[in-house]
Amino acid sequence: MRQLGYRVVDLLVDHFANIERGPVGAKADPAQMISLFDHDPPEAGRDPNELLAQLERDVFPNNLHVDHPRFFAFVPGPNNFVSTMADALAAGFNIFNGTWLGGSAAAAVELGVVRWLCRMCGFPTAAGGLFVSGGSMANLTALVAARHFLLQDRVADATVYFSDQTHSSVERALRVIGFLPDQMRKLESDNNFRLSIQGLRAAITDDRAKGLRPFCVIANAGTTNTGAVDPLSELADLAAAEKLWFHIDGAFGAAAVLSERGREMLRGLERADSISLDPHKWLFQSFECGCVLVRDAALLKSAFQIKPDYLRDVHRGLEEFNPCDYGVQLTRSFRALKVWLSLQTFGLAAFRRAITHGFELAELAERELRARPGWEILSPAQMATVCFRFGNSDELQTQLVDEMMKDGFALLTSTELSGRACLRLCTINPRTTEEDIVGTVNRLDKFARELTGRG
Numbered sequence: 001m002r003q004l005g006y007r008v009v010d011l012l013v014d015h016f017a018n019i020e021r022g023p024v025g026a027k028a029d030p031a032q033m034i035s036l037f038d039h040d041p042p043e044a045g046r047d048p049n050e051l052l053a054q055l056e057r058d059v060f061p062n063n064l065h066v067d068h069p070r071f072f073a074f075v076p077g078p079n080n081f082v083s084t085m086a087d088a089l090a091a092g093f094n095i096f097n098g099t100w101l102g103g104s105a106a107a108a109v110e111l112g113v114v115r116w117l118c119r120m121c122g123f124p125t126a127a128g129g130l131f132v133s134g135g136s137m138a139n140l141t142a143l144v145a146a147r148h149f150l151l152q153d154r155v156a157d158a159t160v161y162f163s164d165q166t167h168s169s170v171e172r173a174l175r176v177i178g179f180l181p182d183q184m185r186k187l188e189s190d191n192n193f194r195l196s197i198q199g200l201r202a203a204i205t206d207d208r209a210k211g212l213r214p215f216c217v218i219a220n221a222g223t224t225n226t227g228a229v230d231p232l233s234e235l236a237d238l239a240a241a242e243k244l245w246f247h248i249d250g251a252f253g254a255a256a257v258l259s260e261r262g263r264e265m266l267r268g269l270e271r272a273d274s275i276s277l278d279p280h281k282w283l284f285q286s287f288e289c290g291c292v293l294v295r296d297a298a299l300l301k302s303a304f305q306i307k308p309d310y311l312r313d314v315h316r317g318l319e320e321f322n323p324c325d326y327g328v329q330l331t332r333s334f335r336a337l338k339v340w341l342s343l344q345t346f347g348l349a350a351f352r353r354a355i356t357h358g359f360e361l362a363e364l365a366e367r368e369l370r371a372r373p374g375w376e377i378l379s380p381a382q383m384a385t386v387c388f389r390f391g392n393s394d395e396l397q398t399q400l401v402d403e404m405m406k407d408g409f410a411l412l413t414s415t416e417l418s419g420r421a422c423l424r425l426c427t428i429n430p431r432t433t434e435e436d437i438v439g440t441v442n443r444l445d446k447f448a449r450e451l452t453g454r455g
């Protein structure tokens with residue numbers, strides 16, 4: 001056990017210590033990679049050392065390293081080493097985090113961390129929530145609470161409002177809980193990729209006139225595409241006046257409220273009925289670590305709690321917090337441990353600095369791009385995200401992604417804004433340096449000029 005354990009720790013330490021020296025990762029050829037693992041397990045066990053060597057050769061290099069300081073694609077996963085060790089402990093002790101009876105200390109740790117996150121977002125003391133796999137599950141869990149409280153689970157004729165910049169997990173969550181496409185109002189965002197209050201008001205009025213039941217507004221606290229924050233305070237006013245549930249998808253951006261810059265941008269966050277916030281994004285935790293926060297924890301409980309006979313010993317103590325009563329899972333891993341351990345180890349100031357660093361890196365990237373001819377900024381740096389393109393061809397942006405991938409120094413992905421393909425950098429990794437940003441922009445610039453013949 002010790003030998004295997006020490007080898008595993010050595011591998012992890014090497015990975016954390018040297019990651020920036022290697023490529024940002026690789027995408028394997030499907031036929032080749034699938035054939036490596038498409039076999040029945042052996043009857044007789046194999047030597048763990050040989051197996052680790054196989055993992056080192058075939059598995060670990062053949063993924064994108066979302067924790068690499070020059071991984072700027074999608075939403076990076078810049079986890080920290082303490083969080084990783086906490087996951088090893090949670091798995092090793094195999095702590096059951098579903099009930100107070102099964103894991104009382106774990107439930108207390110989770111409650112403590114969730115209550116801190118609620119305070120951080122400006123929620124009142126009645127608020128609560130739950131750790132879940134990620135933003136997708138957080139959005140789903142919040143919308144189940146909304147449906148239960150406002151619609152008594154009857155979704156017929158109920159309508160939901162969100163901008164065309166909203167993450168697809170919201171639409172999927174609505175699908176899962178019984179909403180049809182014609183009950184979803186995906187509203188055109190404004191020039192800054194934010195939900196338009198006028199557009200929303202008009203859509204609600206229109207639906208009421210048709211006898212439909214407007215029920216929920218979903219706002220973004222940091223869209224995936226551009227980092228845009230919807231006008232949260234105005235939306236909260238409108239939702240309150242119309243008696244709608246107000247959910248904020250802050251899976252990506254809400255954690256930024258810890259920093260001064262984020263706090264300013266996220267004014268109004270505290271007025272939500274529910275918030276999604278992913279510690280596995282901008283709070284630097286290992287996957288899977290999302291969180292759903294609800295203004296009135298009792299609503300979450302009434303949406304999910306069921307008391308089966310075989311859990312009668314679980315539900316005896318009224319004071320006891322049973323996480324299974326607040327979400328979909330009964331058996332749950334101890335996700336809160338990694339958040340607790342890393343917050344305690346590094347302290348809040350380190351997290352605030354790390355978040356602010358992310359804001360600054362995207363601003364630096366924007367400045368560097370503006371300083372080079374031919375680059376157009378489609379969405380300025382906000383929430384550690386900047387979108388831009390070179391020249392007039394959509395195809396060129398895709399080619400630039402491919403060139404960067406082939407080169408291996410840094411990785412970014414493309415998206416579309418107002419129907420135009422563009423490149424996007426998401427700079428939330430606290431281990432990213434200014435040199436990493438400048439080096440990345442230099443390479444992009446070089447490839448763009450080579451591909452277009454513009455010297």
Ligand SMILES: Cc1ncc(COP(=O)(O)O)c(C=O)c1O
Nearest residue numbers: 075134135136167169224251252
């Ligand atoms: C704004 C937003 N919401 C939801 C999600 C989904 O989160 P997850 O992939 O953790 O389920 C993401 C993921 O990037 C996101 O950026």
